[in-house]
Amino acid sequence: MSDVTARPRAIGVPMDRIDGVQKVTGTATYAYEWPLDQPVYLYPLQSTIAAGRVTGVDSALAEAEPGVLAVLSHLNAPTLTRPEDPELAVLQSDEVAWRGQFIGAVVAESLETARRAAGLVRVDYEGRAPDVELRADRGDLYSPVHAATFGSGGGELQDGSPADSVLGDVDTALAASPTMVDVTYSTPMYHNNPMEPHTAVVTWLDGELIVRCSTQGASMSQALISGVLGLEPGRVRVISPHVGGAFGSKVYPHSYAVLAAMAARMVRRPVKFSLTRQQMFALVGYRPASIQRIRLGAGRDGRLTALCHEVIEQTAKAKGYAEQVAVCSRLMYAAPHRRTTHRLAPLDVPVPTIMRAPGEAQGMYALESAIDEMAIACGLDPVEFRIRNEPEVHPESGLPFSSRHLTACLREGARRAGWDHRDPVPRSGREGRWLVGTGVAASTYPSPRFPGNAATIRLAPDGHYTVRIAAADLGTGTWTALTQIAADALSVPVGQVEMRIGDTALPAASVAGFSAGINSWGTAIWEAADRLRARLQAEHGGIAPPEGLEVTAELPGGNPEAERYAMHSFGAQFAEVRVDEDTGEVRVARLLGMFDVGRVINPKTARSQLIGGMTQGISMALYEHSVLDPRFGHVVNQDFAQYHIASAADVHAVEAHWVDESDPYTNPMGAKGLGEVGITGTAAAIANAVHHATGVRIRELPITLDKLVS
Amino acid sequence: MRPFRYERADEVPAAVATLVKEPEAAYLAGGTNLVDLMRLEVTTPEVLIDVRRLTSDRIEELPDGGLRIGAAVPNSDLAADPRVRRRYPVLSQALLSGASGQLRNLATTGGNLLQRTRCPYFQNVTTPCNKRIPGSGCSAVNGYQRDMAILGASPACVATHPSDMAVALAALDAVVTVAGPVAERRIPLAQLHRLPEDAPDRDTVLERGELITGVELPPPHAATRSRYRKVRDRASYAFALVSVAAALEVTDGTVRDARIALGGVAHKPWRAITAEAVLRGAPATRESFVDAAAAELAAARPLPGNAFKVPLARNTMVSTLLELLEQAR
Amino acid sequence: MDLEIELRVDGTEHRLTVDTRTTLLDALREQLGNTSPKKGCDHGQCGACTLLLDGRRILGCLALAVAHQGADIVTAAGLTDGELHPLQRSFIAHDAFQCGYCTPGQIVSAAGMLQEAGNGWPSAVSKDPGATDVVLDDEEIAERMSGNLCRCAAYANIVPAIAEVAHR
Incomplete structure (x- = not known):
């Protein structure tokens, strides 16, 4: 392939979005908005137990409601081809594997009627007490066994990486280290919550199924949906020109589209189905909770001798989704002795899925917090400590990096953030009632093709x-x-x-x-x-x-070059936080990111993606957490009033910059990925800044005021 | 949503009569909470009586120098009213710290007072809740407790009242005027809402058919400073974990009068009468404020999941009073 | 129960029959084919359905259509008057959105908010609550727009996009 530099340059120009006018007028057509002739509306039934089975469905009252066309349940649902993904086996048995699972649906002439009638269906169950608590001392932790859907590594984790990695003798090295850090961090369950709910509008036309849905990949949706319905892929057309956000939740989860397709086949009318916000907390995945123990050993020279990152993560009994939480620890820092492990806790919970920077989002919070703790323990500046521990090649595979400009990001970011003037002593900054602190963390995400x-x-x-x-x-x-x-x-x-x-x-x-x-x-x-x-x-x-x-x-x-080079994006993020001394309220006054993402195609949209990721990182650090009720097994705070995402008032100065470098091996454009890297490390930069401001080290996200008020 | 009949009454007596006659009727004002609860089927009226045009949407001067606020006055208009901003800043601030611009434009004064708890179990019809279905049990008392009450709760209900406006009105000694099947009556705002006791399904002392027609504010004290401070998880657009409405009058370094109400801590706006009693006549110092807060919160009975609200309420009371003291200087 | 109502939407009169349960949002989207206002939560908690109702910004998901007989409604599609509204141009120039789903609500909300500020309405962060002149700095804009959530988190572009129009 020829090189980009030989061509005229649209690449690098901050072009306005092509779909901008449509989006600012609201005329971009999202899946639910497709004009249809005589559509009908679907409202789902969800299990109100977390484990057990459905023993009876009484739909008489619902069917008597004027305008109701059908009530679906496992008793009358069409038989599906047994899918690889159990989540897609919609209404195929009486079994209930999590609370909120689809157990049926009502189809009616209007949305109001469908929803009302759904509430009139009486369902009986035989339930078991749910088991939804993630604890490190569970006896049933297991090593992931499922092969990956993505990645060619053939490993057990979602990205194709192996579940465990070992190099050298970590335990001996740790014991011999003059300085050691042994800390455990935890991250909660997070929900993607794109603004556009998951939606499927399904029409059967001459034996062909047309699915307008909100998806991250029309081709993959086609494969998943056609497979389950037992159709030739060519007989399913998926249309999805505009997607109202996804953040991972519109890759795998497609049970709603399967349900809509089944209903459309039964009633022979176009079916419209959009999940409610509350339903999205049970049906379209989430970032699983994690408990991460990190042990670091360092010599007197401030160089790491040992790095051990052991992860326990939540997964569903229904499907052993395993996220690559500790994989970031395999590449960030040089250390001769190293170990990473992943263990799963199988729970009666909905199936987890990808959420922005799967693995790294949680893993980099823990690793980059621990690195901060180690830098302090070594008496070194955290920027300097990171630079001192930069690896020359990938520390585990030994492959050279296709490009790695992390040191430049740290140095230039520090310069822009005014890091040199920082007093490293905790609680040394104050403005009125606000304690002021700053923190740094590195960012990384792979750049695969x-x-x-x-x-x-x-x-x-x-x-x-x-x-x-x-x-x-x-x-x-x-x-x-x-x-x-x-x-x-x-x-x-x-x-x-x-x-x-x-x-x-x-x-x-x-x-x-x-x-x-x-x-x-x-x-x-x-x-x-x-x-x-x-x-x-x-x-x-x-x-x-x-x-x-x-x-x-x-x-x-x-990419054939991926066998010869390790390909990753990098970055450094600097946070300035304010903590109210009386109430513990935390505000992020400034967040600055300096990134290494290869050649940037469109600086305008690229910047938006980076600041979007960083701002989601603020949200992850300070607000978001899904609370599972151990008695019922559901997410209690299942709406935007209780599951807080950052609002405009939570965001002050958020800046993204990048080093002007092209990657020679990733692709002909010289670009690296930048969708995920922005959210990685952000929570650690904020947690490290909170420590600097208050002297309190929060090892459990989110950093809510109850952990700081006294 | 259950199907319902929509009616618009022309006069208050007719509306009251309809509500008394129809066992499952409800008044509709701005709808910001009711429509939502109907969609969730937390509440399922058969008849909605639209009362927005029945009650006044004006703010009027009272002969004694106070203000009368019509029940239909939108929250945004009330917050922006120059008289309210000048004489009762705590009320304007409380309104502005609640909800969003869009919601404040729809929500009314009467409706704001009668909004229901945002307890997640109350809003989720698949979990037991004594407020929704008396006798079904309280899911929150042993469940997710972060937003729950620390004062005046009962084993039957630990929910909190979500209004910011009502907290300020409680501190201001506002009076609610009510039309009813028998007669009109006046209820001090601090007595409008109930503690849950063993009947958490009843939020207020209003009888069936009674309709809030307005709220009256007594004249402000010239020397009084007032302020609303709201603490929450997000900087804006969130319900209070703890809020403090406080009015303070200080002369020669001594507290002449203090009126304090707390939000986010109880089933009703919590008038801090114990703290007020400690403050009255005490030196206007941090020590007095700390003593007053401690005295009020001695009655707190937090749950494990909301124990943080006790120090949070204490610190917020003290810092709010200190700010008022600073203003008075 | 069905009722017949009239609505003026983006300058066009409509007569339609609605179920009493139908919200303004659903009446617009499902019956009138105006999908400019979005359904993000149907629960009054995200702002994606923001409309101008008789000139004021409100949430379409919490307003029953039957309760707004005769109302004048403006959506983002109706803010254009042959050419884009200054807010719409500014949102494009500042890239104040990504997925675009919250965007029509953001823009309608911003239009309503500028009107409110022009009328001297204070906000929770106004330094002088008694002041009749509102200076829309970034903090004021962010507070007044906090009822419009953006999961793509374009806030750092949304606020400057609005500020540019506000300061014109």
Whole structure:
């Protein structure tokens, strides 16, 4: 492939979003908003026990309600092809594996009627006492066994990494270390909560199923839904041009789409189904809670001798989802002796799923807090301590990094944040009733490329190009960034390129996840553009033929360079916090991130993604936590009044900057992933700043005022 | 939502008569809480009587120098009223610290007083709740306790009242005017809401059919400073963990008068009469404020999950009084 | 129970029959095909359904349609008058959104908020609650917009986007 530098430069321009006008007027069409002829509405029934089985469903009252068309339950639901993912086996048995699971649905002529009638269905159960408490002393912890859906590593964790890693002799090294830190951190259950609820609008048309749903990957949705329904993939079309946020929760979870499809087949009408906000706390995944013990040993020179990160995480009995929480500890710091482990606690809870920076979000909170504790124990500045422990190559695989500019991020970030003027003594800063402190943490996330992408580019006789790929724009700016990539790859102005995404009628694309989108789709588009340019030159002398010219590039594999290089984005975040001495209220006055994300395609949308991740990091650090009730097994605080996400008033100065570097190996654009890296380390930077402000080390997220008031 | 009939009454007596006649009727004002509770089927009226045009939406001067606030006055208008801002800043601040701009535009004065607890078990019809279904049990007392009461709770209910406005009105000695099937009556605001005792399904002392028509504020004391301080998990758009409405009058370094009410700590706006008694005549110092807060909170019976509210309420009371003292200087 | 009502939406009169249970939000989205206001929580807790109702910002999910007979409603789609509203242009220029789902509500809310500030309404962070002139600094804007949640967390762009219009 040719290099980006040879082309004109749309890449690097802070272009406004292509879909901007539609979004600011509210005319961008999200899944539920598709105009349909005579639609009907679905409202689900959810289990009110957490474990056991349904023994009876009495739907007589509901069916008597005028306008009700059908009441579904396991007693009358169509049989599905047994899915690999048990979460998709909707209404296939009487078993209940978590509270809030789908156990049925009402379909009616109006939304009001469907919801009302759902409340009239009487369900009897045979229940067991739920078991939903994550504790380190549980006797049933197990090592993950499920293979990954993503990643080619073949390991047991969700990203394909192995569950455990060992290098050297950690225990002996720890015992011999002049300075040791042995600390345990915990993170709660977090819910993704995109603003657009998960939605499926389903129409059967001449034996073809059209699913308009809110998904991170139309092609993957097509595979999951067609598989469960026992249809040829070609008979299921998934359309999803606009997605109202996802943050991981619209990758795997598709039970709602399956339920809507079943209902549409039964009533032979188009079915509209949107989850309520409350239902989203039981049905579309969450970031699982974790307990993380970290032990670090350091020599008198302030260099780590041993690093041990042991993770216990919550998972569902229904599906052993295992997140890569300690994987960040395999690559961040040099240390000759090291160990990481992951163990799962199987609970009667909904199935966890990906949530922004799966693994690293929790893992980097713990690791970067522990590093702060170790830097203090060594009497070293935390920026200096990190730089001193930078590895030359990946500490476990031994591979060189395709690019790693973490030291530059730490130094430049420190300069911009005014770190040099910091008094390291805790409780040394005060403004009136506010205790003021600052903290730093590093950030990282992998930069993978997914297999399974194809892109088609058509050149019209008038010189305009249409680029087609079933990519997804979750608000990530995909539409705009891919247009810029295509323009540069084709050596034409962006105005000559029309991008079409979000539809399985387009060439297949991998999901928008894992910070792999631009890398994966952009590479396919680049390849197609190269081929088109070559053919145009060779066959048509560089002039668009009257019949036009169309080229498709299929990239079944990932990035071959990934076998020779470790590919990761990095960053450093600096937080300034204020803590009210009387009440313990914490405010983040300033958050500054300096990132190493390769070449930035669109500085405007990239900055938005980074500050969005960082702000979600504030939210993760200070507010968010889903509370499971051990008696009932449900998330008690299942709405926005009780599950707090940051509001405008919680956000002050949030800045994202990056080093101007291109990665030579990740893809032809030189880009690395930036969707997730922004949220990694943020909570640690804030926790470290809270420690600096107050002298109190909070090892349990979120950092709520009850932990600080006295 | 259960199907219901929507009616708009032209006169108060007609509305009251309908409500008395229909066993499952309810008054609708701004709807910001009622419509939500109906959708959740926490409440399932068969008839809604729209009362927004029945009661006044004006704020009027009273002969004694106080103000009369019509029940239909939107929260935003009340907060922005120049007289309220000047004479009763604690009320304006309390209103502005509650909900959001959009909600304050819909919500009314009467409706704000009658909003129901946001206890998550009350709002979730799949869990037991004595307030929703008397006798079904309290899920919160042994459940998620963060937002629950530390004062005046009972084994039957540990819910808190969510209004900020009502806390300020309690501190201001406001009086609620009520129309009813028999006669009009006046209820001191501090007596409008009940403690749960063994009947947590009853939030207030209002009888069936009674309709709040307005709220009267007594004239303010010239030397009194007042202030509302709300502590919550998020900087804005969240219910109070603890709030303090305080009015303080200090002469020559001595507390002449103090009126304090707490929010987020009880089933009703909690008028801190014990603290007030300690303060009256005491030197206006941090020590007095600490003593007063401690005296009030001696009655606190926190749960393990909300024990933090005791030091939080203490510190917030003390710091709010100190700020008022600072203002008075 | 169904009732017939009239609504003026974005300048157009509509006569429609609604179930008494239908909210303004559902009447707009499901019956009138105006999906500019979004349903983010249907619970009064996110602001995505913000509408101007007779000139004031409110939440469409908590307003029963039958209780607003004859109301004048403006959505983000109706703020445009042949060309984009200054707030809409500013949101694009500042990239004050990502997924766009909360955006129409943010913009309608901001329009209502600017009106409120213009009328001298104070906020919870106003330094002088008695002042009749409101100076919309970033803190004021953020407080007044706190009822519009954005999970993409574009706040650091939303506030400057509104400030630019407010200070014009």
